[in-house]
Amino acid sequence: MxxxxxxxxxxxxxxxxxxxxxxxxxxxxxxxxxxHLLCDTRDDELSCDEVFIRLDEYxxxxxxxxxxxxxxxxxxxHLGLCADCRDELRALQRALARAAAxx
Ligand SMILES: [Zn+2]
Numbered sequence: 740m741x742x743x744x745x746x747x748x749x750x751x752x753x754x755x756x757x758x759x760x761x762x763x764x765x766x767x768x769x770x771x772x773x774x775h776l777l778c779d780t781r782d783d784e785l786s787c788d789e790v791f792i793r794l795d796e797y798x799x800x801x802x803x804x805x806x807x808x809x810x811x812x813x814x815x816x817h818l819g820l821c822a823d824c825r826d827e828l829r830a831l832q833r834a835l836a837r838a839a840a841x842x
Pocket of ligand 1 (some may be wrong): 790817821
């Protein structure tokens with residue numbers, strides 16, 4: 740594992756003499772986080788598009804506390820890793836809350 744870390748460190752810490760301000764030192768916690776993300780992907784991983792088309796159903800399920808949708812574990816796994824889809828989920832929830840308030 741340390742060789743992977745060394746490789747990542749070499750790739751990301753390559754000195755850029757022409758742009759010294761661009762070099763971001765990669766500390767051990769950052770590498771751990773990166774490796775964790777890499778290891779935490781699954782074979783049946785959903786793409787952002789796939790999560791996006793299921794978000795309506797997922798939010799309905801959250802609101803109604805009803806039947807758990809089949810893909811919920813996959814959606815939640817993806818939401819745990821993907822800030823873009825979390826933003827999308829929050830936007831959808833806000834829109835639904837506004838729509839409910841208008842009723
Ligand atoms: Zn995503």
